[in-house]
Amino acid sequence: MPELPEVETICRDVRRHLVGARIERVRVLKPDVLRGIARQAFERHLTGRRFRSVGRRAKHVVMALDDGRRVVIQPRMTGSLLVAEADGTKDPHVAIQVRLESGKRLLYRDVRRLGAVFLLTPGEWGAYHAGLGPEPLAPTFTRSRLGALLAIGRLAVKKAIMDQRRLAGIGNIYANEALWLARIDPSRPARAIDATETRRLHRAIVDILSRAIASKGTTLRDYRTGLGARGRFQSRLAVYGRRGERCRRCRRRIVLTHAIDGRATYFCPGCQR
DNA sequence: CATGACACCTGCTCGC
DNA sequence: TGCGAGCAGGTGTCAT
16 A cells, blocks of 8 residues: 555654664564564564664665664555554554564554565665666656656556556556646556656656655555554545546546556546547 | 466445 | 445566
8 A cells, every 4th residue: 555655654754763772572473474584583583683774665664773684564555564652462453563672662564464574684685676666756767767667668657657667666546646747648658658748757756756745645544654643645636536526627527447457547538648 | 578367365335 | 234246555476
């Protein structure tokens, strides 16, 4: 569920509680969220370590430890990370609890348990990082880089901007919203997007992600910030979840289709070409 | 290599 | 009220 703005919000919220803090105890309650490491090894490795930094890459939370390894969390559809004051192990959906020296708990909660948690060496992190596309909010993400990643292959533009190897962090909600902002039909072949449209799409992507972060993300169902609050961007969505409502630009009714990759695609047939 | 189908899970909503 | 079907913000694997 969480896309770039939601994960960014989570990181900002939990960072100040974690950086420099010593890990007193780790409890993995749902071992199937761990990838490539067993429960005991994960718990043993983290206990006694300190968090050195908390950051985001694509839609993933990256927490560096003082031994150089990194805990990487992919929340996927229903995962959430939050700092709590009290024990969370009674909550049936808490997969991992990390108790800090402050007494606070870092909880990884995941109703569907589709999320994934990794413990990576510096070398493994390098490969992980390299497998993801550019960060859309980094200064290095330019119009020409967007143009280059759209030019390859024959897939729909919506699929192209959601492909994490091409561009990191955009999911279904913000893909729909960015394409509406840019007035581009989501089903258009990516390679057919011209320079003017690429310019509009670049601006739309940066704009929608920045504004969503400023609103602490979009809460439709499960998503919560790192402090357990709801995001506010859902009230700003122009097309996502608004089938049958009128386009705020041209007054035509918003259409829903599942023709692209089987995912919900909302668009305005009046002004998205 | 690109692409599409499917799997992974649970919970919620809707129609009957 | 109960029940089955369909759906959900993501990503990895497998066959073609």
